[in-house]
Every structure is written in C-alpha cells, then in structure tokens.
Amino acid sequence: MKLIIHGGFFSESSQTHNTKTAKQNSLKNIAQRSFEYLQNHTAEETAVFAVSLLEDDELFNAGKGSQIQRDGKIRMSASLMSGETQKFSGVINIQQVKNPILIAASLMQEDDRVLGGEGAKKYAADHGVEDFSPEIPQRRTEYEEKIKNGGLGTVGCVVLDSKGRLAAATSTGGKGFELVGRISDSATVAGNYANKACAVSCTGVGEDIVSNATAAKIVTRVTDGMDISRAFEKTFAELKEIDGFAGAIGIDAAGNFYHKDSHPTMVFASFDGQHFDVFE
Numbered sequence: 001m002k003l004i005i006h007g008g009f010f011s012e013s014s015q016t017h018n019t020k021t022a023k024q025n026s027l028k029n030i031a032q033r034s035f036e037y038l039q040n041h042t043a044e045e046t047a048v049f050a051v052s053l054l055e056d057d058e059l060f061n062a063g064k065g066s067q068i069q070r071d072g073k074i075r076m077s078a079s080l081m082s083g084e085t086q087k088f089s090g091v092i093n094i095q096q097v098k099n100p101i102l103i104a105a106s107l108m109q110e111d112d113r114v115l116g117g118e119g120a121k122k123y124a125a126d127h128g129v130e131d132f133s134p135e136i137p138q139r140r141t142e143y144e145e146k147i148k149n150g151g152l153g154t155v156g157c158v159v160l161d162s163k164g165r166l167a168a169a170t171s172t173g174g175k176g177f178e179l180v181g182r183i184s185d186s187a188t189v190a191g192n193y194a195n196k197a198c199a200v201s202c203t204g205v206g207e208d209i210v211s212n213a214t215a216a217k218i219v220t221r222v223t224d225g226m227d228i229s230r231a232f233e234k235t236f237a238e239l240k241e242i243d244g245f246a247g248a249i250g251i252d253a254a255g256n257f258y259h260k261d262s263h264p265t266m267v268f269a270s271f272d273g274q275h276f277d278v279f280e
C-alpha cells in the first residue's frame with residue numbers, strides 16, 4: 001500500500017518561506033492521515049478522501065481557497081478514475097460547493113459521469129450537498145490586483161491499495177483570472193488517468209497538459225511495458241517541445257512512485273507506511 005499526493009506548484013519568488021513550511025507540513029499530515037484511511041478502504045475511496053482533505057486546506061488552490069475567474073466567480077473542476085474499473089467521473093466548472101471531488105465520486109455510480117456547470121451544481125443540490133462559498137480573502141486580493149496564477153495549484157492523489165488496485169483523483173480552482181467557460185485539464189483524461197498498470201495526476205497550465213495528453217500518455221506507456229520513470233521522462237520531453245508547464249505524480253502496479261515537474265517546484269508528499277518523501 002502506497003500513496004502520493006500533490007498540491008500544485010510553489011513559487012519561491014511569490015510565496016514566503018513560511019508558506020513553504022506550511023505546505024510541507026500539511027502535505028505530510030494529509031499523506032499520513034490518508035495512509036491510515038487506506039488500511040480499511042480501497043484505492044478509489046482513499047484517493048477521494050485525500051483530495052477532500054486537500055480541498056479543505058486553503059493553502060491549496062482547490063475547494064476552499066480556489067482562485068477567482070475573470071468575472072469574479074469561482075468555478076472548480078475535479079475528477080476521479082478507478083484503475084480497477086477504468087471508469088472516469090468528474091465535475092467541470094462547478095460553483096458554490098465545498099468538495100467538488102465528493103460530487104465526482106458520487107457521479108461514479110451514474111450513467112452520466114461527467115457533469116458541467118449548472119447541471120453539476122443541480123446534481124449536487126439534488127443529492128443534499130449544501131451551498132458553500134469557497135472564497136478566501138487572499139484570493140479576492142489577488143483577483144483585485146489581477147494576479148494571474150497567484151497560487152498556481154491543483155491537488156491530486158494516486159494510490160495503490162492492499163489488493164493491488166490503483167486510483168487517481170484531481171481537483172482544481174483553475175489557473176486564476178481565466179475567461180468564463182474555460183475548461184481545465186483536471187477533469188479530463190489528460191490531467192487525471194488510471195488503469196490496472198498505472199495512475200497519474202497532473203498540475204500546471206491546463207492548456208499545455210491537454211495538448212500533451214500528459215496523464216493518459218504516461219499511463220499508456222507504462223501499460224505497454226515502459227518503466228514508469230522512462231514513461232514520465234519521455235512524456236515530459238514531449239511537453240518541453242511545446243514549452244509546456246506541468247507537474248505530475250504517478251504510481252505503477254508494483255508500487256513504484258515517480259514525480260516530475262517541468263518548472264520547479266511542484267509540491268508533493270509520498271508515504272508507504274514507513275518512509276516519507278516530501279518536496280524540498
């Protein structure tokens with residue numbers, strides 16, 4: 001049993017040392033809590049649990065603390081993929097909910113598994129999800145100062161459970177200051193993908209991740225026999241050709257972790273019950 005989580009990018013220039021320490025501590029804490037949860041839950045359930053904790057932490061750009069779009073509103077996207085069933089579910093541009101990943105998880109039981117905008121919000125309300133404003137004052141200040149990518153973020157988790165099942169979950173508040181209607185990579189197979197061989201979650205500029213098909217490509221390469229490290233390296237070499245900005249975490253069926261970023265520094269933490277690996 002193993003898991004790795006990420007919390008998007010950390011910028012040495014725009015974020016303080018205290019923020020860095022706070023992110024390290026939070027990621028370590030969430031990785032540990034999620035690993036405990038994994039003892040009695042499946043990979044899919046644990047990926048959802050870990051991402052919901054990350055959404056609740058306003059240090060990260062997902063759920064509470066999400067970035068604000070150009071029209072002053074927050075729209076969030078999240079997705080879940082089970083490596084076992086190879087089913088994908090997600091919400092795109094949902095407003096006024098606390099945990100988009102929980103709605104993505106609920107959609108896993110439906111025939112229509114990816115919902116957008118008002119339909120996603122209506123589905124949530126019909127399933128008893130209460131209205132919640134994810135806005136925090138810091139994001140409003142960034143918005144008023146028109147800071148794009150104030151907290152380039154997104155959160156994600158990939159997990160291997162005791163039965164060898166894999167899952168990936170990803171959630172985002174988007175790029176910040178984007179046009180209304182813009183679609184993030186986070187609820188697409190470019191940003192979040194899993195099968196029986198590998199699970200990957202991405203962060204970075206959604207347009208680059210979609211152009212590169214990052215998560216789906218890495219997973220496909222591992223499925224076809226490539227080592228996870230080579231699959232990451234090859235896919236990121238292709239990302240470089242388009243000058244892409246992205247980071248990703250991955251785990252294969254044998255429990256090998258890998259993470260890579262095109263630009264320093266993607267924040268992450270992994271835990272296997274004994275060893276922590278946390279970004280520096």
Ligand code: ASP
Binds near residue numbers: 207
């Ligand atoms: N990938 C996200 C998006 O483009 C943002 C991020 O990861 O920072 O919507």
